[in-house]
Amino acid sequence: MAVVYQALHRRVSSLVCRLHSTYVTKMRYLNRLKEDDNLCRQAQASGTFYLFHNLSPFLQKVEKKYLVPQLSAAEMKRILEKLPEPERWLEKSVLIGCSEEHRPHFALDLGALDKSAIESELQGSFTDLRKALFVVDGKDSPLLASAQSLLRWHDSHQYCSKTGQPTQKNRAGSKRVCHASGVTYYPQMSPVVITLVSDGSRCLLARQPSFPRGMFTALSGFCDMGENVEETVRREVAEEVGLEVESLRYSASQHWPFPSSSLMIACHALVGAQRTEISMDSLELEEARWFGLEEIVEGLKREPSSPKQDDGSSLPWFPPKQAIAHQLIREWVQQQSA
Secondary structure, three states: OHHHHHHHHHHHHHHHHHHHHHHHHHHHHHHHHHHOHHHHHHHHOOOEEEEEEOOEEEEEEEOOEEEOOOEEHHHHHHHHOOOOOHHHHHOOOEEEEEOOOOOEEEEEEOOOOOHHHHHHHHOOEEOOHHHHOOOEOOOOHHHHHHHHHHHHHHHHOOEOOOOOOEOEEOOOOOOEEEOOOOEEEOOOOEEEEEEEEEOOOOEEEEEOOOOOOOEOEOEEEEOOOOOOHHHHHHHHHHHHHOOOEEEEEEEEEEEEOOOOOEEEEEEEEEEOOOOOOOOOOOOOOOEEEEEOHHHHHHHHHOOOOOOEOOOOOEOOEOOOOOOHHHHHHHHHHHHHHO
């Protein structure tokens, strides 16, 4: 029996090591592409490309599914060969990852070209990212989000904030350099807390005037300079709904490209059961209220196009599963049902 156990242990350990080695090798390869312009240039000849047009990703609809096509280097060459200096266009692409087989993925924005001509040739359409994130396969959403964020960052950092001189992008798009000042700029994300507040038996959700009709979600806000996550959560809850957080716990995090590249830090916060009267900041929010378990469960089943109530108002519905707010709400339901 001991011999069998040892053999099984060796096989499991070997598998874990192979998986770990694959990940380490992949990460080190990506790092080399970011640091070596010549290697990245060679990789573009065998890589795949995700297309954007003015930051909207290119999608293809096949039956009822939306797919995110990966164009080969040959297909990209065919599209770009109609333009002067096609190689200069490839230099605008940014590295966004690679496959397990080490095939690099790049994103390229063709906003200067005629959108309808590209859509006609490739039989698809450029779709607003807010819609795209909720119709494509879950594994594609993070890639599109990170690609758009990186493309937007390069578009808005073409000049040095110190000298006003043009900055130069490296081949992979992992940085920009001002050769006049020697300053190197790296893409950055802004930390944002998103917090589901509970009094133990209910959870608090709110909506802003800009939200789609009927949609409620968790409270959120940017971290101020010098704040830690705990301080931000307590401040945001106090500012937006006038409640004092007694305790909080971390749940998860998610990159989110709106309004610019943000790191969403998701938390659960508990307020005292005796101090639950909402004092809403009307400059920030349109509505904030407590929801019971049954109402939350029903709201999770609804789509944005759900039938309206008798008075014409929309029934409450919540962010789709790709959003981390959905995960927070699901976790709260599971906790209440346990």
